[in-house]
Amino acid sequence: MSLALGAEATFVGRALDSDRNGLTEVLRAAAQHRGAALVEILQDCPIFNDGSFDALRKEGAEERVIKVRHGEPIVFGANGEYCVVKSGFGLEVAKTADVAIDEIIVHDAQVDDPAYAFALSRLSDQNLDHTVLGIFRHISRPTYDDAARSQVVAARNAAPSGTAALQSLLHGRDTWTVD
Template structure:
């Protein structure tokens, strides 16, 4: 166990087994690049950046073996602001580049930083296959429910009826539930945090960092220019009655005085009043169950109007990783049939055109 979250796989490996470690103490400033941070004042990305800088020193790995890969969007400036290696890639393709790095360089701690538009629109296919394959990397999706860098168009997570520059009469789309999407793609780690909850964000990021496999984290963050106040319901008075924070092994109760709880309802879950519920009927959170139906039901408890929003680690299960499997196949092929380039050139697999 690490921080209450099981790490490793059936192979007995941890997230950074092959990554060089250091005994020298590290501080957040060690991960702070000299680049000027250029986000709009009040952007939630500042808090996420500060939190990541505080998490990385706790991993005890060498800075030169950490790499952040981003796509396109406000969030994708992230690699410039960290004193690690970074790749600012192309729109939606960050998981693809990160997969190549994870497969070819097991000595790297690979992170993907993306936005709701970058990852769920043009990058949707790349995202779900990275989750399905269980590549050893972390995917942090900054979700502000808007296209910020291109000046305020609706995104795949914008609520129905959203009035933006691209939907002046209101969006007709039904938005994605990113956690449901991740569970449906068989992601081995699924978590969510809110940018204003520094402690909760740190908890989820640390657990994701230590998980071997694809760790998907949705971070709800404010865009003060084009979607200001979109998550105010989770920050202001009454937020305690909306935020359903889950911790493995604990009953799911929430509210100022834990007056609300989660119970089973048919094939799903629902919120009930704690005083009216028998203690044995309150769901005890199990992030380690290999049954994805429970994690999916938990993700569906969240509502897009923020009546309820589940945070914490929903799912953290062990499964062999894609990159470990690829390297094992290569090693086996080399043992069984050593490479002979000349024999390959002289081989019979030729054709005429």
């Protein structure tokens, strides 16, 4: 996930397989996104990692799972007792009672700079103490396909056609030698 965000992917999300509403929301947004979309689905495999994500499903999960929604403050816990705040160049989890309301980060999935989404992705850890779920980044940008097509159209419109095109090739300065 951090690799995709560092590479400036335009859509990145994460969902838990057993969270039907959250998974549906992320997959629907990814399917409607113009361009490539990366979705990480946290899913157990009964053979290789059975029970790996139980900490996100069972008692106490509300203190571990950080659900982000565009335009909403990032608070979590059974009664919203935890929040996400800025810490230097990154983000950290704090107790809501210990910070001013204006210090709590309001999630913005449409920030053009991927640094915020990257910092959000770094809140998650191997121990599953904190796991961010939802849409990290969702921005609009011309796709590679769109850019390539516009280059082809521009080249066709700028190039001479017919006999003039042949004459410009024969008498032009762009030549090469084949050995």
